[in-house]
Amino acid sequence: MSRVSRPKGTGPRVVELFAGVGGFRLGMEPHGFRTVWANQWEPSTRKQHAFDCYVARFGESPSHVNEDLERVMDAAEAGRVEIPDHDVLVGGFPCQDYSVARTLNQALGLEGRKGVLWWQIHRLVTMKRPPFLFLENVDRLLKSPAGQRGRDFAVMLVTLANLGYEVEWRVVNAADYGFPQKRRRVYIVARLAGPEPRDAQEVLHRGTLGRALPVVDTQLGQLFESFVIDGDPAEVSESFGARRGESPFRNAGYMSHRRVWTVDLAPTWDGPRTTLGDILEPIEDVPEDYLVPDTQLGSWRYLKGAKREQRIHKGSGTPYEYVEGAIPFPDPVDGPSRTILTAEGGPTPSRFKHLVATGDGRYRRLTPRELERLNGFPDDWTDTGMPEGRRAFMMGNALVVGIVERIAAELAREIGDPA
Template identity: 50%
Template sequence: MAKKIEVVELFAGVGGFRLGLEGWQGMSALSGYQAPIASDYQVIWSDQWEPSTKSQDASKVYEARFGSEGHHNVDIAQVPADAIPDHDMLVGGFPCQDYSVARTLSRSGGLQGKKGVLWWEIHRILKAKLDKGSPVSYVFLENVDRLLKTPVQQRGRDFAIILASLSDLGYAVEWRVINAADHGMPQRRRRTFILAYHRNSPIYKQVTAGVGSEEVIMKDGVFAKAFPATDLTFKSKTFHIDGDLADISERFSATSGGLSPFENAGIMIGRQVTTKKVMAQYEGFRTTLGDLLMDEASVPASYYIDATSLDKWAYLKGAKNEERVNKASGFAYQYNEGGMIFPDPLDRPSRTIITGEGGASPSRFKHVVSQNGKLRRLTPIELERCNMFPDDHTRGVSDIKRAFFMGNALVVGVIEKVGREIAERLNDHQ
């Protein structure tokens, strides 16, 4: 490719999207950073801002690894769209929030996104670039899998708002819920990935011309090529998302019987949705938690579980059927909870990393492994490996912060596989 695909990375965290698209020091995440990557991408502008903390540690890590050029540590809502350079692709792992909109008579636009919701910042930037005559060709986003069925009162409404608002800006949208471990990667982390193609882009023309929507989902789309799957439904669902954004916010899914209409894979073209339930089809090498462990001699002593706390760990991870009392009301109730495998099995991919993985205190959800007969927690490097980051990528901050970053991160290999497929299509188009 003669010209790099220029990327803007929002909600950048410690750079998972960037690692997947650019690689690290010329090496590929899918190879464990052992083989070169011929990257067609260049991140030209990035932003990371954590509103709940004074110390902007994630941004500091990002800047330490990738340099300060083009990187910003500021609330994206305070950044004018014209301060962001024109670009080919916008990427980001945006938070899962309430995406509702309301009609307002005081604003000429007629609609107002809920204050502080970061999806509307993405929308603002895309619309401004479109209005300027420089539309962003591709949008690549990541969110939690429950995005497809929120909020509880109107299952699927939030995703319908996102799809409709992208369609109104001229985008076709593919989505796929991907569990990285289903495709040989080292962590059972299920996330919704969204790809939007502007109508002026070559890929938009590919997905809207000559093949049906089901074929895009199962065979011809970017996700279908990068993550092959088998069909679990006899027939796909098709429906149109009607109304303006306020109508959708008020009425979507009101008669759905409490179920979201969105399955784990789908495509939307011109607000017409086709969606199916699919299952990963993968027969290659599978990385396990045991493959990621450091040598015992390299593990700090503080990561080993003290004998005095072992009973507490076992209790928290064990099955429970016990009476408990609500401290505020004094009400007694029966508490039931299933047991967890303890310690974590080394012959499977890791469980999903959570933000509270750090610290020595006993916890139900922290990983515990047995290495040479000794129980211990996972180190920051091992948590990085679970997300396919380079070793010590998050060094320079506390171990608790490093664990928090990995609980918020994505599995880099997913991004690399999608990025490769997009670049291959654009190379073929030239």
């Protein structure tokens, strides 16, 4: 396997994209990885709270760039910015439309949609050829878009195959491995491929992801799907999933040399389990404004409750019946929490924000510190000058550090120390 050479006795080098408040870095550093360059830019706000937090926690050095990755890549390709060589490229990137337009002259290469960040990762991988990629995304990536299920992931796989990479993926719910939050994400590990695919069953069960996050040993048999993806990304973009109602990508898979093996695997875990109750702060430490005022309780109950009601569509004026089920009120504390979303912060009543009972007949929201604990960040990690609502937003965007840590441990073993 080809490797970028690095000095003996030094940990593997990481470039971190879409760094946010540094969840990948927190999970990788305990296993000897060194972040040599990072990029974070929030397009929707002038204030760059995530970047500021990352710098406050990790320092400026060696290099952390607060600029739209697309502009950074323009500058890198023009030779105005130097992105250092690295062993692993990591990042949690947005799930967007990855379709590819057919260029008149194929030699001009791919033409993905503007603003779609996968194509910036692709540019960086094309330029630097890191031996490993370690990426994270929402599990919807495997099934999107709605009209052509699985197309976006297929485009991603074929573009990686064309750059010489093979790919393992797994959808992981952090709560299945004892963490205190139900957070389901797809983790993707890619590496420069050898001359032939490896044994698919072995990779699926005991590859990097299978060793990090063990699965029940199944007879893959009938659940196992195997197919080949076309080598032309424009063709994949046009036709993949067009004739099939559901995505062929199951919750675990392996792609090598454009061949795909995929199967639904079940997690196994007999270690300790942490509950929402375990991470709660004592009520004496919870500021008053996290308690729900009596006057708001009705709104919270209504939003979280089951409903079947007549509504009028705002655009067309057409009446329709709106139906939704109840979600727990208050949130149970004897198991893992629901997923933190970016809108978790602020006192406005909401269906999806967490509310816990205080034990004396009142209800309260979760504090930023508790949200950090649910993702496994150190207490007050995001207490770096941003408003509390933004701290919650950061945790809605972030990942479960312990999952990264487990995968990083396996990657560190595989990459090893240079001879």
